[in-house]
Amino acid sequence: MPAMLTGPQKAALVLIQMGKAAASRVMSQMDEHEIDQVTTEITRLRTVDDETLKEVFGEFQRLSAGGLIVEGGYGYAQKLLEETLGKEKAAEVLDRLASRIQVQPFEFLRNADARQVVSLLTGEHPQTIALVLAHLRPEHASAIMAGLAPETRTIVAHRIALMDGASPDVVNLVAEQLKRKATNLLTSREMTAVGGIEPLVEIINKADAATEKMILEGLHEQDADLADQIRQMMFVFADITLLEDRAIQMVLRGVETMTLATALKGAEDAVRDKILRNMSERARENLVDEIDMLGPVRISMVEEARSQVVQVIRGLEESGEIMISRDGEDEYVA
Template sequence: MTAAMLTGTQKAALVLIQMGREAASGVMQQLSEQEIEQVTAEITRLRTVDEETVAEVLEEFQRTAQRSLSVASGGYSYAKRLLEETLGREKAAEVLERLQSRVQVQPFEFLMHADARQVVSLLSGEHPQTIALVLAHLRPEHASAIMAGFTPETQTIVARRIALMEGASPDVVSLIADQLKLKATNLITSQELTSVGGVQPLVEIINRADAATEKLILEGLSSQDPELADQIRQLMFVFADITLLEDRAIQLVMRAVETATLATALKGADDSVRDKILRNMSERARENLLEEIDALGPVRISLVEEARSRVVQVIRGLEERGEIMISRDGEDEYVA
């Protein structure tokens, strides 16, 4: 597999994965709803990619940022920093050097810097598959702005087609590009693309995202592909899964979570979750927690979800450090 075989959105997903789960989670939290759905779909379908392809994708990302420098300041510096953080300074320098003699044009480059409203007008009346193919080649933030211009019904159809896109031959891409070029009176170059699959990278990112982002991704996928959403949920650790942890694991988690956060997280929680936590606290700590819960009064759901997300992130951190292990299929978990 080469970089030329990946769509623009798949490349964005690959860049996110190369950034690392924590950094990628932070980026996802800054994206809009449509952008999250687009990138999410590609992350779920991305399998192992060889090192050469990864380097090619990062090089292409750098080229795109470099071309955008005249339009949006800071693009080149950001891309350079991303390369250094991903590959290290020495490797990044090699990549940047190769960029001087390698230039590759995207198939829908004439739309890269077009106003989102103009692109919406251009694509209006086109088949949803055509819209999906075009958006898959654009920068996530640009595609997001364009997607927002369509009706909710069209957004759902297009998002699903992007998620399930199996691939498009160079001839198909070229034909679509030529047709749009006639409408937009701009130049175009075709490029081969191919789609791949897998959900684990997305699960890792969602598990480190905030509650709002997690909810947005899962709700979006549920409306587009319930089976895929269920598959992801089965692999995720959510707040209710605290009941699966051993008592010693619960005790480690409680030491790392502030009482105020825990009290908020337990508002409206199932009795099984509440009992699991209370059983693993000292009598004094239990009394303090119950008093704080009662003192909170009504709490906004968004705040409860945010608190639960913090608890889950603590659990994931303990798992990464090998201090606890999480069971996802009814297996026994234990503390190292």
């Protein structure tokens, strides 16, 4: 199975294969944010399997027999930036990205399939699993968490929330031990300050509705106060009533009518009213008709639809387009 690459990773892969001259011309058309993203990924790339290369390049396949990238890394990124921006500006970019592009102990798991990582972590102590997940991207850690046994998932979630940090020596030792087990995975990554409630909330926020429910219910049985604290930091479907009307209108533009109709089945009146009053009369009538036409709907389908709506809301908050006012937070005065 080819590695799952992000957009910036694919762009970095293509630029490296193009060569510095052509890549420099392409990068000269990018904005500063795009250059930062691609540069970070170029410094991290070392080797990519043949199947991944074929998938990324598609009709433009011009691959070596081994299918491996033999360039990349910090030096290649530096030369490419110097050709694109000049030495002075290149140095500024690299300085700005210094903390992001340093070699990290768990980077070798970054592009691994979640099922591979679950297999790798099978039999490991829950504290070790928690340490690993706390270092990974939230969406990646969430997929891995979903593959753990329910009882392990609860213990690991609890340990992530209570983790204050980790000694670099311990992190490196765990990474080396896992790397020896993972002979089919590539590269490495480090992070010294990990764990705590916020990383766990991010992981849960990226999970599907069923996994989110199981994690929170399991945590509640083990540590009710901690579970309540985590719930307060999360945005759930019922919290739609906390959004301003302008934010609701932005959310509605990113949700399909069928999904919204399914999500509103059995919803509290306050939630339903909040959404309906932020729609045009025609859109409101269409939505109400859609809800009525659905008839009985499985709870799992309703939860999935609500999860999709919440993901849209969380995405808008992460991008800074809307602000969510949670209980206990200070409000702003104009």
